[in-house]
Amino acid sequence: MSIYRSIFKKDLFKGQVILVTGGGTGIGRCIAHELAALGTTVVIAARKIEPLKTVQDEIQKLGGNCDTMLLNIRDAAMATQVIQDIVAKHGMLNGLVNNAGGQFMSPANQLTSKGFSTVVDLNLNGTFNMCKAAFDGYMGEHGGQIVTIVAETRNGIPRAMHTGAARAGIINMTKTLAIEWGPYNGIRINCVAPGLIISSGMKNYHETMVDLLAHSHWMNPTSRYGTESEVSAAVAFLLSPAASYINGVNLEVDGGSSLSKGNPEGDELMYNPEGSRHPVYVGWSEGVDNVHGIKHVDAPAKINELLRKYKAIGRSSKI
Numbered sequence: 001m002s003i004y005r006s007i008f009k010k011d012l013f014k015g016q017v018i019l020v021t022g023g024g025t026g027i028g029r030c031i032a033h034e035l036a037a038l039g040t041t042v043v044i045a046a047r048k049i050e051p052l053k054t055v056q057d058e059i060q061k062l063g064g065n066c067d068t069m070l071l072n073i074r075d076a077a078m079a080t081q082v083i084q085d086i087v088a089k090h091g092m093l094n095g096l097v098n099n100a101g102g103q104f105m106s107p108a109n110q111l112t113s114k115g116f117s118t119v120v121d122l123n124l125n126g127t128f129n130m131c132k133a134a135f136d137g138y139m140g141e142h143g144g145q146i147v148t149i150v151a152e153t154r155n156g157i158p159r160a161m162h163t164g165a166a167r168a169g170i171i172n173m174t175k176t177l178a179i180e181w182g183p184y185n186g187i188r189i190n191c192v193a194p195g196l197i198i199s200s201g202m203k204n205y206h207e208t209m210v211d212l213l214a215h216s217h218w219m220n221p222t223s224r225y226g227t228e229s230e231v232s233a234a235v236a237f238l239l240s241p242a243a244s245y246i247n248g249v250n251l252e253v254d255g256g257s258s259l260s261k262g263n264p265e266g267d268e269l270m271y272n273p274e275g276s277r278h279p280v281y282v283g284w285s286e287g288v289d290n291v292h293g294i295k296h297v298d299a300p301a302k303i304n305e306l307l308r309k310y311k312a313i314g315r316s317s318k319i
């Protein structure tokens with residue numbers, strides 16, 4: 001039987017408990033839905049309870065299992081407590097998806113020390129807090145899978161040097177943890193690095209930035225932005241037995257955008273201004289029109305309009 005037929009069946013993660021940080025919005029919400037649809041009891045955790053409760057309600061209406069917990073990943077004691085609560089309540093923790101994170105945009109010369117520290121603390125220290133808490137609280141003894149969402153950082157991130165530095169730190173930390181926690185603890189740990197993804201995260205940007213993004217979406221080898229589902233599919237794969245021999249890697253889900261910067265051959269070779277020839281992968285978040293009134297991707301209107309156009313490209317692969 002084909003590996004995909006046997007692995008990506010509906011009950012792929014049945015009986016498993018997986019924590020998704022930042023699971024109340026955007027990419028985290030989509031990951032939570034994908035995992036719940038594959039049989040996981042998914043625990044979503046973040047600072048604000050209302051978005052978590054909304055997603056829990058969506059998942060339960062679709063027949064999935066979802067729990068919610070309050071969490072600030074910058075608070076190591078809270079990270080420890082959340083893992084303890086999950087193990088006490090659900091008996092196990094098979095997977096951790098470090099999705100919570102973010103930054104503000106600023107040129108490096110205008111960054112203050114406090115602003116730099118805040119973003120490094122959120123992304124790098126926060127991810128460490130969660131990995132360490134998961135190790136101490138369950139995975140060190142029982143093994144498990146960890147996937148961390150970083151960002152495409154290959155050539156640096158102009159106007160987001162703080163987050164680029166933090167995410168590069170996570171990618172390196174992941175390699176070390178794969179070595180230290182693999183042989184004796186049975187933990188696999190990897191990263192997924194999204195390029196620009198149509199999601200609620202873009203609501204954090206200033207309007208001029210959104211306008212710019214709406215007009216420059218074709219400037220990568222896939223000639224479009226990515227979808228929440230495309231990131232979630234990579235996460236589900238890395239958590240699954242199909243990825244059993246993949247450890248310590250950073251999987252870029254960026255349409256090749258990290259390859260196409262500064263090519264001396266010129267824009268014509270790298271970009272197709274007429275639009276994308278690449279169908280989007282459509283998972284639950286773009287595929288469940290009007291089911292239980294569940295809201296679609298929650299990006300700024302101009303960006304959501306791009307997604308509507310993408311769905312018309314060729315044959316969208318739909319499950």
Ligand SMILES: CCC/C=C/C(=O)SCCNC(=O)CCNC(=O)[C@H](O)C(C)(C)COP(=O)([O-])OP(=O)([O-])OC[C@H]1O[C@@H](n2cnc3c(N)ncnc32)[C@H](O)[C@@H]1OP(=O)([O-])[O-]
Pocket residue numbers: 101102103104105106112114115116118119122151157160163195196200201202204
């Ligand atoms: C880039 C690659 C593509 C990635 C896309 C995505 O990730 S999409 C996903 C996007 N999603 C997200 O990013 C979601 C998560 N993001 C967040 O929670 C916030 O953006 C956070 C990262 C600032 C943390 O917030 P918090 O409440 O912990 O912190 P706080 O508000 O208390 O600020 C502390 C200090 O930081 C500084 N500073 C802050 N803002 C600005 C600014 N605009 N301007 C300048 N500086 C700023 C300032 O020094 C401030 O201290 P002050 O001077 O006030 O004493």
Ligand SMILES: NC(=O)C1=CN([C@@H]2O[C@H](COP(=O)(O)OP(=O)(O)OC[C@H]3O[C@@H](n4cnc5c(N)ncnc54)[C@H](OP(=O)(O)O)[C@@H]3O)[C@@H](O)[C@H]2O)C=CC1
Pocket residue numbers: 021022023024025026027028045046047048049051071072073074099100101102103122126149150151152193194195196197198199200201202204
């Ligand atoms: N969209 C994109 O183009 C890209 C996104 N990414 C990354 O993907 C991840 C998801 O982004 P996206 O869904 O787009 O954006 P969102 O802003 O919607 O998601 C960020 C999530 O993180 C949670 N969060 C933030 N800070 C903390 C904290 N201290 N403790 C716990 N939870 C926290 C937020 O919930 P709450 O506020 O309730 O705590 C929110 O749910 C982020 O790490 C982001 O940086 C990377 C590259 C590109």
